[in-house]
Amino acid sequence: MELNRYLKVAGIFSNGQDALCYLEKAPADLAIMDLYMPVMNGLDLLREIRRRGLTLDVIMVTAANEAEQIKQLLSLGVIDHLVKPFEYVRFNHALARFIEHQELLKEPHFSQERIDALLGAPKTPAADRTVPLDKGLQEGTLKTILAYMKEHRREPLTSKQIAGAVHLSRVTIRRYMDYLVEKEEIFKDIDYTTGGRPSIIYRYIR
Numbered sequence: 001m002e003l004n005r006y007l008k009v010a011g012i013f014s015n016g017q018d019a020l021c022y023l024e025k026a027p028a029d030l031a032i033m034d035l036y037m038p039v040m041n042g043l044d045l046l047r048e049i050r051r052r053g054l055t056l057d058v059i060m061v062t063a064a065n066e067a068e069q070i071k072q073l074l075s076l077g078v079i080d081h082l083v084k085p086f087e088y089v090r091f092n093h094a095l096a097r098f099i100e101h102q103e104l105l106k107e108p109h110f111s112q113e114r115i116d117a118l119l120g121a122p123k124t125p126a127a128d129r130t131v132p133l134d135k136g137l138q139e140g141t142l143k144t145i146l147a148y149m150k151e152h153r154r155e156p157l158t159s160k161q162i163a164g165a166v167h168l169s170r171v172t173i174r175r176y177m178d179y180l181v182e183k184e185e186i187f188k189d190i191d192y193t194t195g196g197r198p199s200i201i202y203r204y205i206r
Contacts, residue, residue, distance in 0.1 A: 007095065016040030020048055028056050030098055035062035035069065043069070046076045057101070059094050061086075096190055099198050103190075111136075111175060137179060141168070145176050149186065149204035156191060156201040177202050 010028050013019040017039040019031070031049070035042040046058055060073055063084045073081060079101065080094040144166050149157070159173045166173075180186035180202075187205045192198050 007099075014038070016042060016045035020045055023049065023054055023056070024052070027054060029102070030057045030059065032059045032061055035060060035064045035073075043072060043076075046073070046078070050076055057098055059098070061091075100190060100200070103198075103200055109171075111178065137176060141172075142176060142179075145173070146180070146185070146204075149180075149202070153204040156189070156203055158191075158199050158201055162202070 011022050015038045033042045057079045059080045060078050061082045065083045148165050159170045163170045163173045181188045187203045189201050190198050191201045
């Protein structure tokens with residue numbers, strides 16, 4: 001995954017204080033930092049970021065793995081924590097999750113499924129559901145979407161493509177896609193080969 005094609009490095013700093021000064025003037029979407037830094041360490045930097053209300057996600061990359069430190073970092077809202085040494089694929093996954101979060105946050109309203117996806121909450125087993133469809137979903141609409149997905153099985157389709165084909169809004173399509181992904185009828189992935197911003201794609205997998 002060539003994530004460097006879609007993520008721009010805004011700045012590199014050798015200590016936490018310089019990073020904080022930069023972030024106050026030029027807000028960023030993501031900070032990747034070590035716990036052990038001179039002048040101001042990663043934990044203090046993260047506390048200052050939160051105290052000053054700077055809205056950005058943080059991935060911690062460090063050799064620190066003590067339970068108390070991990071608890072503090074999680075309480076301050078890090079979206080991921082990578083313990084050195086780590087495999088490149090693990091770092092790649094952390095960046096991919098960040099991009100997915102950014103995509104999920106674009107919607108004006110959030111279903112429980114979308115919130116669960118953001119928070120990484122476990123899916124509710126199908127046997128525990130008391131209704132066949134989530135609130136607001138219609139059986140007829142679901143069948144229409146599924147019929148189109150089956151006709152184009154295993155093709156990577158964006159919500160825009162599906163919406164245009166079945167004449168529904170992209171917001172509506174994403175709600176149904178979330179449901180079908182949860183039911184494991186549709187596979188969701190991120191396409192990094194679009195030549196622009198990565199997009200979420202769906203495939204019918206049965």
